Amino acid sequence: MMNPRLLIAIVAVAAFGCSDGGQLTEPTSEPDTDPSFVVSPPGRGAGNARTKSYEVTIENLTGGQPLTPPVIATHRRATRIFKVGRAASFELKEIAENGNIDPLVDALEANRHVASVVVAVAGDPPPILPGGSVTVSITSTRGANFISFASMLICTNDGFTGVDSRRLPKRVGQTLVLESDGYDAGTEINTEDFADIVPPCPPLTSVPSSDPGTGMSDPSLAEGDVIRHHPGILGGDDLMPGLHGWTDPVAKITITRTG
Numbered sequence: 001m002m003n004p005r006l007l008i009a010i011v012a013v014a015a016f017g018c019s020d021g022g023q024l025t026e027p028t029s030e031p032d033t034d035p036s037f038v039v040s041p042p043g044r045g046a047g048n049a050r051t052k053s054y055e056v057t058i059e060n061l062t063g064g065q066p067l068t069p070p071v072i073a074t075h076r077r078a079t080r081i082f083k084v085g086r087a088a089s090f091e092l093k094e095i096a097e098n099g100n101i102d103p104l105v106d107a108l109e110a111n112r113h114v115a116s117v118v119v120a121v122a123g124d125p126p127p128i129l130p131g132g133s134v135t136v137s138i139t140s141t142r143g144a145n146f147i148s149f150a151s152m153l154i155c156t157n158d159g160f161t162g163v164d165s166r167r168l169p170k171r172v173g174q175t176l177v178l179e180s181d182g183y184d185a186g187t188e189i190n191t192e193d194f195a196d197i198v199p200p201c202p203p204l205t206s207v208p209s210s211d212p213g214t215g216m217s218d219p220s221l222a223e224g225d226v227i228r229h230h231p232g233i234l235g236g237d238d239l240m241p242g243l244h245g246w247t248d249p250v251a252k253i254t255i256t257r258t259g
Contacts, residue, residue, distance in 0.1 A: 051139045053259035054168060058120060058149065059133035061179075062246040066127040066204045067161065068099045070120045070151040074140035076113040080165050081148045084227050088185040092150060092227075096160040096185035098215050099152045099198045115144035127154060127204060137258070140168060147255060155201040155244040157221070158188040159230050161251050169257040176256075179249035182232070186225030188217065192239040196221060205243060 054074075060067050073081070081104065082092050091104035101119060108117045122134040128151070138147075146165045153159035161180045169176045184190070194202055199213030233245040 051141055051259075052168075052257065053137060053139050054147075055135060055137055055256045055258050056118075056120070056147070056149075057133055057135040057252075057254040058128065058151070059252040059254075060128045060130050060250070061252055062130050062153075062250050064130055064155070064205055064243045065182075065246050065250065066129050066154045066200070067251065068095070068152040068154060069101070069122060069126050069128070069134070070149045070162070071095070071101050071104050071108070072118045072120055072136065072138055072147065072149040073108045074115045074138055074144045074147050074168065075108075075111070075165075076115075076143050077146060077165065079108075079111055079113040079146075079148075081108075081150055082162065082164050082183070082227055084183065084229070087226050088187050092160070093158070093185055093187045093217070095150050095152050096156075096158040096183075097188050097217050099154065099200075100215065104150065113144075115140045120149075125200075125204075127200065129204070149253070151251070152198075153182055153230070153246075153250070154198060155205060155239060156182075156184075156230070156233075157190045157192070157196055158185040158223075159183065160185060163253060169255060172257050172259060174257050175254060178253040178255070180251045180253060181248040182230040182246060182250045184225075184228050184230040186223055186227055189221045189223050190231070190234075190236070191221065192233065192235070192237040194238040197239075202238075207238075207240075207243070209238065211238070 058070050091107050094100040094103045108114045116139045118136050118138045120134045120136045122128045145168050147168050148164045150162035160183055163180050194209045194211035202209035233239045233241045235241045
């Protein structure tokens with residue numbers, strides 16, 4: 001049974017009647033030390049100093065890939081949610097394979113280096129459809145000068161997009177624009193079969209299917225690889241390159257400091 005918060009990400013199952021870091025527009029800079037990936041002992045947050053506020057807009061640039069509601073966090077340098085070439089955390093795997101935001105939200109909220117966590121729900125249904133966008137407000141505190149987000153590419157086995165540990169705009173009124181690519185979490189074989197993909201994929205892309213889909217990981221499909229740039233949709237089974245495929249970037253992120 002799916003966790004209630006998972007339904008925020010893939011509630012389109014019911015709505016449609018179903019049965020059941022990267023190449024950015026700015027150069028990246030690596031942290032001075034190897035940070036923890038998500039999991040950190042519980043603490044009191046990133047500080048109690050004056051709160052800073054930001055408006056964040058995430059736009060789906062693809063022609064046929066819906067995105068789950070992004071999990072967005074402001075945090076200190078010591079926390080990251082993914083890195084190309086590293087194994088995906090359990091929390092990221094759950095988003096990339098199952099659209100399950102619960103583990104990542106819970107881990108971020110318990111992380112002493114994280115200032116704020118927001119799930120950016122686009123509408124009803126919540127996914128960000130191709131060409132659509134969502135805008136949310138988020139805050140940070142002293143020392144929490146970085147922003148990260150992750151969102152599933154719904155019509156993939158374990159695809160996602162996101163940015164990791166990018167510096168927030170420093171001045172009120174300053175805007176930062178980033179672009180994010182499609183990534184493969186390296187945790188599940190890309191069967192491209194609707195039976196192995198979350199149930200909202202066919203109805204969200206207007207493709208008839210009798211496959212119920214799944215919101216659970218299948219151990220027999222476990223890949224055990226590392227995060228890498230996604231090879232795209234190859235058309236090996238149910239997914240169609242002309243409909244579900246994309247060219248990078250897949251999302252545009254606009255961050256403006258508002259206070």
